[in-house]
Amino acid sequence: MTSAIRTHALVKRYRRLTALDGIALEVQEGAVYALVGQNGAGKTTAIKILMNLISATSGTAEVLGTDSRKIRGKAYAQIGYVSENQEIPEWMKVSALLDYLREFYPTWDRSLEQSLIKQFDLPLDRKIKALSRGMKMKLALASALAFHPRLIVLDEPFGGLDPLVRDQLIEGLLERATESTIFLSSHDLAEIESFSSHVGYLDSGKLLFSEEMSSLATRFREVELTRETEAPLPSPLPDAWLQTKTSGTLVRFVESRFDDQKTPADIQRVFGNVKDIQYRPLSLRAIFLALARKTEEV
Numbered sequence: 001m002t003s004a005i006r007t008h009a010l011v012k013r014y015r016r017l018t019a020l021d022g023i024a025l026e027v028q029e030g031a032v033y034a035l036v037g038q039n040g041a042g043k044t045t046a047i048k049i050l051m052n053l054i055s056a057t058s059g060t061a062e063v064l065g066t067d068s069r070k071i072r073g074k075a076y077a078q079i080g081y082v083s084e085n086q087e088i089p090e091w092m093k094v095s096a097l098l099d100y101l102r103e104f105y106p107t108w109d110r111s112l113e114q115s116l117i118k119q120f121d122l123p124l125d126r127k128i129k130a131l132s133r134g135m136k137m138k139l140a141l142a143s144a145l146a147f148h149p150r151l152i153v154l155d156e157p158f159g160g161l162d163p164l165v166r167d168q169l170i171e172g173l174l175e176r177a178t179e180s181t182i183f184l185s186s187h188d189l190a191e192i193e194s195f196s197s198h199v200g201y202l203d204s205g206k207l208l209f210s211e212e213m214s215s216l217a218t219r220f221r222e223v224e225l226t227r228e229t230e231a232p233l234p235s236p237l238p239d240a241w242l243q244t245k246t247s248g249t250l251v252r253f254v255e256s257r258f259d260d261q262k263t264p265a266d267i268q269r270v271f272g273n274v275k276d277i278q279y280r281p282l283s284l285r286a287i288f289l290a291l292a293r294k295t296e297e298v
Helices: 041-052 073-078 094-103 110-120 133-145 163-176 191-194 213-219 261-270 283-295
Strands: 005-013 016-030 032-036 058-063 079-083 151-155 181-185 198-203 207-211 221-227 239-247 252-253 273-283
Touching: 005 041, 016 041, 016 181, 016 198, 032 073, 032 191, 041 058, 041 151, 041 252, 041 283, 058 094, 073 079, 079 133, 094 110, 094 133, 110 133, 110 163, 110 273, 133 163, 151 163, 163 191, 163 283, 191 283, 198 213, 198 283, 207 239, 213 273, 221 261, 252 283, 261 273
Parallel strands: 032 181, 032 198, 079 151, 151 181
Antiparallel strands: 005 016, 005 058, 198 207, 221 252, 221 273, 239 252
16 A cells, blocks of 8 residues: 655754654555644654655655655645644635635635535635634635645644534544545544544654554553452563552553453463453543653653
């Protein structure tokens, strides 16, 4: 399968700060890929390099088969880009902005434009400066979708939006998912989990994992077990066990490499015979928190 985005050993430094540290990322065409991480993890930096808005210190990045350093002019006609901090000429009316943008994209679809205007309830005769933040994001997304881009790149598109607006934006995205690759960064983990096919986790500039959402959900489990007798936790514990806590004979931890044969065997090896073991799936938010707390403990 062809890659829509590929990076190799991507590094970005700002004097003493390393914003990206050797990122190797691959996003297949047709994926809905979510890049997650705490503030300052490097998500926006990575997107700006992909969009050729800033330069990498070293390493390479390709977007739609093109070196990201060569993305300019006509190359943007294949990429719909929306950023949380995107500047829009606020003195313009909504209709005037759409008229202006239409000329830059040979594949602009007037029928799709009208459909998006109706779907997002865009007020054509209103000046952009009078729009709410949510309405501005709808306008930005409509502008990025109307020309059938091969790749849609979204940097924190849902931040600060009310649930109804988020739902409308996601609905608009999913309707285009069959013809475009979608790459987004976001803190709205519950929303990401509902529609993303792949997820990558950035922490302090390092990509800790990048995989299918279904694979991630399979390998993370909350484990709760009851020991025969109360005793201190043994040491060392398996590296894949996160947030191990004990209360009396009860032990809880997050297993980050769950295997229906190996995990019970590891529990037997560490604790001996136990009375009861329960395995529970974790939400993306719970996985995110477990990983973030592990990082804080290091």
